[in-house]
Structures are given as C-alpha cells and as structure tokens.
Amino acid sequence: MLEILDYLKDHVLMINLLIITIYLGFEVISKVPTVLHTPLMSGSNAISGIVIIGAIILVRQADATDYLTLGLGALGVVLGTINVVGGHAVTNRMLEMFKKK
Amino acid sequence: MQYIELLYIVSTVLLIIGLRKLSSPSTARNGNVIAALGMGSAIFVAIFSPMANDQGNLLYIFGAIAIGSIIGLVYSKKVEMTGIPELVSVFNGFGGACAVSISILEAYKFDAASSYGLMATTYMALFIGGVAFTGSLIAYGKLAGKVKDWRSGISSYFNLAWLALCLGLIVFQVANPTAYAYLPLVILVVSLIYGLTFVWPIGGADMPVVISLLNALTGIAAALAGMVYGNMVMLLGGVLVGSSGAILTVLMCQAMNRSLINVVVGGFGASASAAATDQGDIKETTANDTAIMMRYAQNVMVIPGYGMAVAQAQKACKELDKSLTSRGVNVNYAIHPVAGRMPGHMNVLLAEADVPYNKLIDLDDANSMLTDTDVCLVVGANDVVNPSALDDPGSPIYGMPVLEILNSKNVVVLKRGMSKGYSGIENPLFFHDKTKMLFGDAKDTIETLNNEVKVMD
Numbered sequence: 233m234l235e236i237l238d239y240l241k242d243h244v245l246m247i248n249l250l251i252i253t254i255y256l257g258f259e260v261i262s263k264v265p266t267v268l269h270t271p272l273m274s275g276s277n278a279i280s281g282i283v284i285i286g287a288i289i290l291v292r293q294a295d296a297t298d299y300l301t302l303g304l305g306a307l308g309v310v311l312g313t314i315n316v317v318g319g320h321a322v323t324n325r326m327l328e329m330f331k332k333k
Numbered sequence: 334m335q336y337i338e339l340l341y342i343v344s345t346v347l348l349i350i351g352l353r354k355l356s357s358p359s360t361a362r363n364g365n366v367i368a369a370l371g372m373g374s375a376i377f378v379a380i381f382s383p384m385a386n387d388q389g390n391l392l393y394i395f396g397a398i399a400i401g402s403i404i405g406l407v408y409s410k411k412v413e414m415t416g417i418p419e420l421v422s423v424f425n426g427f428g429g430a431c432a433v434s435i436s437i438l439e440a441y442k443f444d445a446a447s448s449y450g451l452m453a454t455t456y457m458a459l460f461i462g463g464v465a466f467t468g469s470l471i472a473y474g475k476l477a478g479k480v481k482d483w484r485s486g487i488s489s490y491f492n493l494a495w496l497a498l499c500l501g502l503i504v505f506q507v508a509n510p511t512a513y514a515y516l517p518l519v520i521l522v523v524s525l526i527y528g529l530t531f532v533w534p535i536g537g538a539d540m541p542v543v544i545s546l547l548n549a550l551t552g553i554a555a556a557l558a559g560m561v562y563g564n565m566v567m568l569l570g571g572v573l574v575g576s577s578g579a580i581l582t583v584l585m586c587q588a589m590n591r592s593l594i595n596v597v598v599g600g601f602g603a604s605a606s607a608a609a610t611d612q613g614d615i616k617e618t619t620a621n622d623t624a625i626m627m628r629y630a631q632n633v634m635v636i637p638g639y640g641m642a643v644a645q646a647q648k649a650c651k652e653l654d655k656s657l658t659s660r661g662v663n664v665n666y667a668i669h670p671v672a673g674r675m676p677g678h679m680n681v682l683l684a685e686a687d688v689p690y691n692k693l694i695d696l697d698d699a700n701s702m703l704t705d706t707d708v709c710l711v712v713g714a715n716d717v718v719n720p721s722a723l724d725d726p727g728s729p730i731y732g733m734p735v736l737e738i739l740n741s742k743n744v745v746v747l748k749r750g751m752s753k754g755y756s757g758i759e760n761p762l763f764f765h766d767k768t769k770m771l772f773g774d775a776k777d778t779i780e781t782l783n784n785e786v787k788v789m790d
Contacts, residue, residue, distance in 0.1 A: 239450030246560065246568065253569050256349065257576025264356035266670050266695055269581065269677030274421045275355045275365050276577050277548050279348055280428045282372065282570035283462075283555035285379040286435040286562050291393050293386045301438055302390065306397040308434035313401025314408075315428040316376075320369040321409035322420060323355075327362040329684040 271326045278319025284312025337382040340374060341566045347371025348570050352577065358690070375566045414685045415642045418544060418675040419476045425548050426469030432462030432554035433521065439561055440517040443510045451561060452510060456503040458557035459517070460524045465550040467528030472544055475537060476674055488534040489598045495530060499523045531597075538716055538758075539596045541675050542585045546593070549578025581676070588670035588696075590732045615751070618769035620778060623710075623745050624785030630707035632663045634699065636736055637683065639673050640713015640748070644775035647686035650712065653783040654688070660786070665692050667699035667736050669717035699736055706741035711762075712775050713747065719760045730758060744768045747775050 240247065264272055287308030294301035351368025354360040380394060405424075412420045436459040443452055474480030502523060506516045535543050552574025559567030586593050627633050635654070641647060654664045666688060672679040680693055694702060703709070711718055721728035722735045738744055744767050751763065762768055771778055 235449045239448065243450070243560075246563075249565070249569065250556075250572060253572040254576045257352075257573045258580050260349070260353045260573070261356055261577040261580045264581075265358065266668065266677050267680040267690060267693065268356060268358060268361055269584075269670075270417060270421075270673075270675050270681050271361060271365070271677075272355050273545060273548055273578075273581060273675065273677075274417070274424075275368060276352060276574045277421055277425050277428070277551070279352065279368055279372065279570050280425070280548065280551040280555050280574040281431070282348075282375060282567050283428060283432045283435070283551075283558050285375060285564060285567050286558045287431055288376065288379040288394055289384070289562055289564070290435050290438060291390050291397075292380075292384055292388060294388060294390060296388060296390070302393055304434045304438055306393045308431040309394060309397035310401040310404075311427040311434070312431035313398050314405040315424045315431065316372050316405070317402045318405025318409045318420075319424050320365060320372070321406055322412060322417065322424075323365045324362065325409060326414075326417065326681050326684075327365055329681065330358060330361065330690065 267330075271323050271330075274319060274326065275323040278316055278323060281312050281315035281319060284309060284316060287312055337378055338565075340378045340382075341564075344371045344375035344378070344566050345569045347374065348566070348573060352573055371570075375570075414682055415639075415674075416477075417681065418540070418673075418678060419473050421675070422469045422473040422476060422544050422547070425544070425551050426466050426473065428551040429462045429465030429469060429547075429554060432458050432551070432558050433466055433524075435558055436462060436554075436561070437517060437521055440520075445511050447510060449507055452507045453503070454557050454560045456506060456517075456520060458554050458561060459521060460499060460503060460527075461550050461557065462554035463521060463524030464528040464531060465547050465554055467525045468532040468543070468547050468550070469528075471529055471532040472540060472547060475532075476540055480533075482536060483533050485534075488530065492527070492530055492534075495523070495527050499527055535597065538671075539589075541671055541673075541678075542582055542589070542593070542596050544675060545578055545582040545585060546597075549575050549582060552576075552578055585671060585676050588676070588734065589730075590734055613764040615764055616769050618745060618771050620771065620781040621785055623708075623769075623771055624782050624789070626743060626745070627657060627662065627708050627710070627782070628660060628786050628789050630662055632665070632702070632706045633657060633708045633710060634694075634703060634706045634738070634741065635664065635666045636709060636711045636714050636718055636738060637666060637668070637672065637679055638712065638714025638717065639678075640715075641775055642673065642679075642682045642713070644713060646712060646775040646779050647682055647688070649776050649779040649783065651683075651686045651688050653779050653786065654692075656783050656786045660790070665694050665699075665702065667696075667703070667738075668693050669696055669714070669736055672714060672717050696734060696736065700740075703737055703740045706738075707743060709738040709741045709744045711738065711744065711746040711748075712779070715760055716758060718762055719758060720762050720765070721758070721760070725761075728758065738762075739765060739767055742767075745771055747771050747773070747778050749774060 354364025
C-alpha cells in the first residue's frame with residue numbers, strides 16, 4: 233500500500249496530465265460526424281504508433297553486442313513505422329476523396 | 334537538455350491539433366498532415382537527442398525505419414477502399430506488437446530493487462499490447478473472410494478465467510520479480526492467447542466496435558510504455574488515442590443500441606435462427622419496372638451496404654443518380670452509422686465514387702425523410718434495414734436503430750440471392766408486402782437500370 237502511495241506521490245504531475253489528456257481526448261472527439269469515423273480511426277491509429285519512440289530509445293541504449301535487444305528493438309521500430317507511415321498515408325488517401333471538386 | 338523537452342512539447346501540441354482537425358470534414362486533411370508532422374518531430378527528437386548511456390546504433394534505427402516506411406507506404410497505396418478496415422486492423426496490430434517488443438525487453442531488466450509501479454506499468458503494457466496485437470490479427474482475418482466465426486457456450490467463461498490468470502500472473506510477477514526467470518515470457522504467451530480467444534467469438538456485425546476497441550487498447554499500451562520511459566509525448570499521444578478510441582467505441586455501441594459488455598460477451602449470430610419461421614412469399618420484379626418506378630418518382634432513397642462496395646457498384650450508382658437527377662428526381666443516400674465494415678466506411682466508399690456528401694443523409698434525418706420517399710433502393714444492405722429490430726423482441730438485433738424504409742411507398746431490394754447478411758440474421762423485410770426483389774449482381778443491375786432510365790425519354 234505504501235509503495236502505491238509513494239508511486240502516486242512521485243508521479244503526481246504525470247497523473248494530473250493523464251487525467252487532463254483523457255478529458256481532452258473525449259472533448260476532441262465527442263462531436264465528430266459519422267462521415268469521418270473511418271478516417272479518424274485510421275488517423276488516431278497512426279498516432280498510436282508513437283510507441284515507436286520507446287523502441288528507438290531502447291535500441292539507442294543497447295550494447296553493440298546485445299543482439300536480442302538490438303533485434304527485438306529494431307523489429308519494434310519496423311512495426312511501429314509501418315503503423316505510423318502506413319496509417320497516415322492511408323488516412324490521407326481516404327481524405328483526398330472528401331476534397332471538394 | 335531543455336530544448337529537447339521543448340521539441341517534445343511542440344510534437345504533443347501538433348498531435349492534439351491534428352486530432353482535433355481530423356474530427357471536422359473541412360480541416361481533416363490538414364489535421365492528418367499536422368499529426369504526421371508531430372509524429373515526425375517526436376521521432377526526430379527520439380533519434381537525435383543527447384541521451385544517457387547512448388550507444389549509437391543509428392544504423393539499426395535508420396534501417397528499421399526505412400523498411401517500415403516502405404512496407405507501410407506500399408500497403409497503404411495498394412489497398413482497395415473496401416479493404417480499409419482490414420488494413421487499419423493490421424496496422425493497429427503492429428502498433429500493439431511494437432509495445433510488446435519493448436515491454437518484454439524492459440521486463441528482463443528488472444531486479445529485486447525495481448519499483449512496483451514501474452514493473453506493474455511495464456507488464457500492463459505487455460499485456461494490453463499483446464491483446465491488441467493478436468486481437469487485431471483475428472479481426473483482420475475475420476474481415477478478410479479468412480477466419481470463420483467460432484463460438485461455444487463456454488467461450489465467455491473461458492475468457493474470464495484466462496483474463497484472471499493473466500492478471501494473476503502479473504500480480505505474482507510484480508510481487509516476486511526474481512522468482513522465475515521465464516515468467517515474463519509466460520505472461521506474454523498468455524496475453525497473446527487472450528487476444529485470440531477474446532476476439533474470435535465476436536460476431537461479424539460487431540467487428541467495427543471491436544476494431545475501435547482494439548485501437549483504443551493500442552493507445553493505452555503506448556501510454557503505459559510512455560510511463561515506463563517517462564516520455565511525455567508517448568504518454569500523451571497514447572492517452573489521446575486511448576480516450577478518443579474509447580469514445581468512438583461508445584458512439585458505435587449507441588448506434589447499435591447495445592452495451593460494450595453485450596458486444597464483447599454476447600454478440601450477434603448466436604441465436605440467429607430464432608425467427609426463421611413463417612416467412613411468406615417473395616415478389617420478384619424486373620429492371621424495367623424498377624426503372625419506370627424511379628423515373629416517375631419524386632424522391633428516391635438509395636440504401637447502400639457493404640454488398641454495394643463488394644460489387645464495385647458505387648460508380649454505377651452515381652451514374653444512375655446523375656440520370657435520375659437530370660430528369661428531376663431527387664436522389665439521396667441513407668447512411669446507417671454502422672453500414673460497411675467500419676463506422677463511416679460507407680461514406681468513404683461513396684466519396685470514392687464522387688457522390689457529393691450533402692446527399693449522404695444520416696440515420697435520424699433519413700428516417701424523417703423516408704415517409705416522403707417514393708422508392709427505396711436497397712443495394713447490398715441487410716442488417717441496417719431489418720425491421721425485426723423494431724418489432725421482434727426475439728431477434729438478436731431487437732432495439733438497434735435501423736433505417737425504417739417500410740415507411741416509404743415502395744421498396745426494391747437489389748441482391749444476388751436470398752442469403753443472409755454478414756451477421757447471419759434472417760430479414761423479414763425481403764418477404765414484406767411492400768418489398769420487391771431484384772436479383773443479380775448489383776453493378777450489372779444498376780447499369781441496366783440506368784440504361785432503362787436513359788431510353789425513357
């Protein structure tokens with residue numbers, strides 16, 4: 233119990249931010265028209281690829297001989313990049329069709 | 334060091350602005366570009382910022398980014414618009430897998446001195462990322478028709494027990510981090526299996542909800558990983574996706590008038606054979622009759638479904654629309670929020686065929702317009718027009734808001750045969766007095782209708 237309280241105390245700023253961001257996420261999306269649900273889902277899916285940053289940090293800090301970390305970390309970077317680049321590209325393709333002609 | 338934090342803040346702001354702009358039709362494209370810029374700058378900082386214990390290894394990073402970019406770009410260019418839900422699902426799975434790969438590596442760095450909070454966060458990222466990964470792959474398989482529905486009476490109990498096992502293992506591992514060296518791997522495997530068994534029993538018609546839910550889970554996994562690294566842009570980006578995904582999931586459940594629990598535990602298709610009795614006769618009609626009816630109608634409402642997209646009939650439909658409109662007929666499209674394989678998927682498919690989006694009428698407005706509609710043309714839609722939702726308490730979709738097309742004067746259903754829809758639910762609409770069936774491939778039929786309309790003057 234004490235550990236949990238300590239953890240909360242140490243991360244109080246982060247937890248505050250967390251709550252505000254959750255609220256922000258709800259606010260940003262709550263009035264979105266149906267017409268945009270698919271592009272929005274695809275776009276926000278691309279944003280979830282932000283986890284790639286963790287993989288990059290991991291690879292940067294890996295020893296040159298630690299092939300497990302290098303390999304798995306690089307695989308993480310590949311997968312994350314597919315999510316980010318592919319996600320934004322396909323969202324853009326969809327949204328191009330909504331352009332006024 | 335401060336300028337790094339500053340750049341991360343700029344990235345976070347770009348992500349928030351991007352997501353905000355993505356939710357309005359006129360600014361959506363800019364929004365996507367802005368969000369991509371935010372991602373780009375965050376990745377740039379992650380690669381080039383000074384870092385404690387930096388070993389370089391930039392070659393690995395650049396190589397991986399190059400490979401990932403090529404794969405991502407090729408698939409996003411190649412995909413058909415009907416295949417978008419599958420692709421989004423796969424991409425989402427990869428995001429989950431990325432979270433898995435980093436959290437399993439982090440898990441093996443722990444020792445007896447590691448903080449409980451950090452360990453718990455890492456294992457939750459591992460678990461949620463794993464569920465999002467295999468769950469998304471199953472969702473992909475189902476959408477692509479490669480994985481059949483599987484369900485048994487015990488699947489929900491099994492899943493609950495498996496979930497409890499998973500969480501129990503995580504609690505045990507956090508309390509005894511050095512007891513068993515292989516336990517993180519066991520947690521990984523159990524999480525991956527849970528993702529499979531969690532999504533597998535969920536019926537086809539519920540896939541949109543599931544994809545949105547899995548999307549939210551990947552966001553949460555990313556946010557948890559952000560807490561592990563104490564990285565704000567990961568945390569905030571992940572939370573944004575998590576909370577916006579959650580609200581989309583709720584909106585979709587509302588559109589189907591069901592609770593999330595009901596989608597995850599229950600599901601369509603289980604009791605689908607309930608209303609199979611006393612169907613009455615069907616009435617077939619010809620393209621010629623239908624064309625005449627539409628040509629002399631005042632208001633025509635097209636009800637598109639996934640069947641239209643599969644038959645690639647959107648463009649033919651747009652041509653028919655043009656012919657009818659030039660002859661003074663008012664043509665609109667009634668779009669049910671869960672038509673297609675993803676919420677809003679139908680809008681994308683019609684946008685591809687250049688149907689102006691002020692002709693796309695959403696559920697409530699369409700229902701009030703249907704009383705003045707002379708002809709409803711149902712093209713490859715089943716469940717979203719099923720009247721059982723309104724009047725048959727025994728039906729699995731009872732209570733789901735549907736397009737009440739029987740309020741219009743005439744209903745013509747374009748269909749290849751009498752097969753059931755994606756959800757496998759019987760549709761009494763096809764046997765109703767007001768309904769006429771026009772069998773054939775939707776694209777050919779609509780082209781024939783168009784030719785008939787054109788020769789009428």
